[in-house]
Amino acid sequence: MTYADPKLVNNGVNTEALIGARGAFEQMPAAASFTFRSACDWIEGTYSRNVIGGFFGLGEEQKRRRTFSIESDHPAVFAAADRAPTPPEIVLAALASCLTGGLAAVAQHRGIQLRSARAIVEGDIDVQGILGMDPEIRNGFSAIRVTFEIDADATEAEIAALVAQSQKRSAVFDILTNPTLVEVSVA
Amino acid sequence: MKQIDTLVIGAGQAGLAMSHCLSERSVPHVLIERGDVANSWRHERWDSLRLLTPNWQSRLPDFAYRGADPDGFMTMPEVVSFLESYATHCAATVEARTTVTSVTQEGARYRVATDRGEWGCRNLILASGACNRPNLPAWAHELPGEITQISPLQYRSPELLPPGGVLVVGASASGVQIAAELRAAGRPVTLSAGHHVRMPRHYRARDIQWWLEHSGLLGMTTQEVDDLARARAVPSLQLVGNSRARFLDLNALQAQGVEIVGRLAAHRGGQVLFSGGLANAAALSDLKMNRALDEFDAWAARSGLPGLPLPERFAPTQVPARPRLSLDLPGAVSTIVWATGFRPDFSWLHLPVFDRKGRLAHDNGIVAPGLYVLGLPFLRTRKSALIDGVGADAMALADHLLHANGRKAA
Structure with a gap:
């Protein structure tokens, strides 16, 4: 396939740096092992706040210029104060951000200019699961749907290929579609 | 010496x-x-x-x-x-x-x-x-002992497998052929499909190998591909050495009664778990096939070959709206065929x-x-x-x- 010159396309993604990183990790695979973390404090009821700062990567602890905060709560229909999105909504948001970020990176690599991209994400949950009413109903999403609206200098098939590749290389898509070992302990 | x-x-x-x-x-x-x-x-x-x-x-x-x-x-x-x-x-x-x-x-x-x-x-x-050697997941030996596990290197024919359902893991040439043969022999068959490459046996009245060869794809050298490691890892095409059926793809297998599930991801608590990303694996496969067909058509147009039927495109792969995400072991399955590639x-x-x-x-x-x-x-x-x-x-x-x-x- 022939692509346009990626240098003439600007989606704000530094693909040259990413390709350089691939080369470096090929030489030193241990540097590619990252550990991300979040510290979550319970505030009150279902209200909590995560603080996200440093992470481990490139063989050492990495500091950021600032820390970030993500709050979560439950809505009024669950008798909560609705001060922030629910945790499952944050999961949907994480999926959407992962796929749209990936979309821009793949488009940049393929020399495709994005003009706009929006992912509408929906997840279905039967709350009988989390309320412990029916053991046959799972707690989590029974299905997640992502619908993209994309305006780009590309054919329909090229856009379909961008969307497919963004899923293929997405961390959150992988986390949601494949089982992950989760260990919870008390320090 | x-x-x-x-x-x-x-x-x-x-x-x-x-x-x-x-x-x-x-x-x-x-x-x-x-x-x-x-x-x-x-x-x-x-x-x-x-x-x-x-x-x-x-x-x-x-x-x-x-x-x-x-x-x-x-x-x-x-x-x-x-x-x-x-x-x-x-x-x-x-x-x-x-x-x-x-x-x-x-x-x-x-x-x-x-x-x-x-x-x-x-x-x-x-x-x-x-x-x-077959590529097996590191945890294959942890599966219940009553499950017969074989690779295509040992598989011979349906009658030689223990009675019961079969989970075929892998949807490249070996996996799709073995799944089809087992289903035709009356076995309940589940096929776990990760990344795979769909391809018609024949296209525009020529065998697909004719297209691969004449368009120059088969002759491409290591210098001519961007990512050699990836090119070396491309799975075999979903083909069978029989020109009667055009496809032995996920659509054909489902029509035959094979249940399609996502990539086999893990074994946990008496179950094997399948990826929920099946639809994208199928979409990627259709895109790859269509890109290859585009290349064949472009080559045929450049070469001005006479007498070829017109280009055509095929209906996309249909996968179940809600594919199964887990399977109890042992249970409906007596045998696992690991068609997960070789080394x-x-x-x-x-x-x-x-x-x-x-x-x-x-x-x-x-x-x-x-x-x-x-x-x-x-x-x-x-x-x-x-x-x-x-x-x-x-x-x-x-x-x-x-x-x-x-x-x-x-």
Whole structure:
């Protein structure tokens, strides 16, 4: 396939740096092992706040210029104060951000200019699961749907290929579609 | 210890092609073969299997199919007989029923230990095959003992499997063929499909191999691809050596009653778990097929070929809206067939010639001074692992060997 010159396309993604990183990790695979973390404090009821700062990567602890905060709560229909999105909504948001970020990176690599991209994400949950009413109903999403609206200098098939590749290389898509070992302990 | 200029390990199509090229160049050599000529084709293939390439494409240096059915596909006994004829034609010296146990370096020479004595050689050709061992997940041995686990290397026919349902893992050529055969024999079959490549057997009235060859795709070299590691890992096309059905894809298998699930991801708490990303694996496969068909059409248009039917595109792959995400073990399934790909076995090669992932490192088949490998996927070209592709590689490596030896002598 022939692509346009990626240098003439600007989606704000530094693909040259990413390709350089691939080369470096090929030489030193241990540097590619990252550990991300979040510290979550319970505030009150279902209200909590995560603080996200440093992470481990490139063989050492990495500091950021600032820390970030993500709050979560439950809505009024669950008798909560609705001060922030629910945790499952944050999961949907994480999926959407992962796929749209990936979309821009793949488009940049393929020399495709994005003009706009929006992912509408929906997840279905039967709350009988989390309320412990029916053991046959799972707690989590029974299905997640992502619908993209994309305006780009590309054919329909090229856009379909961008969307497919963004899923293929997405961390959150992988986390949601494949089982992950989760260990919870008390320090 | 016997001494020889050049030793070839393996007497399949790769070893025999190399033998022919060495004889042409007057290089003294011997082939070491653990069984008989074409051993893997004799003992590690299922009964109904036919080559995925048509007879006209069975070409080796100075030898080709000359039968009455150029568009047919060889059965395994026919492949064995084809390669036996080639061995006779080449007058290859084969030390049969001799298993290599270790290869080490001794100065500028290689020492090859076998269960029937030792050899010393200046040049060593590894032609022992690309599919010696099945790729299994590390946790396969943790599955319940009552589940029969086999790979396509051991699978023979449906009747030889224990009664009950079968989980076939892998949707490339082996997986789709075995799933179809088991379903046709009345077995309940679940097929776990990760990344795969859908392809029609024939397109615009030509076999797909004709398109792959004539459009130049099969001849592409290692210099002509962006990502060689990825090109070497591309799974086999969803094909069967039979021109009657156009597709043996996920749609055809579902029409037959095979249940399609996502990539097998893990084993946990008496269940195997499947990825929820099946729809994207199918979408990627359709996109890949359509890109290949686009290339064929563009090539046909450039070449101005007369008499071809018009291009066509096929309905997309339909996967279940809610594919199964888990399966209880043991339960509906008595057998798992691991059609998850293969890798070569170089466990006897005691030389520092492997990359960090344990793969043999080589540059277009050149491993180290005097050490060569043949028959691996995309060794020098996209057809390197095919019967039709190994000949050109053998010629190039034989030339290199002769040149390198001449230089050393001078």
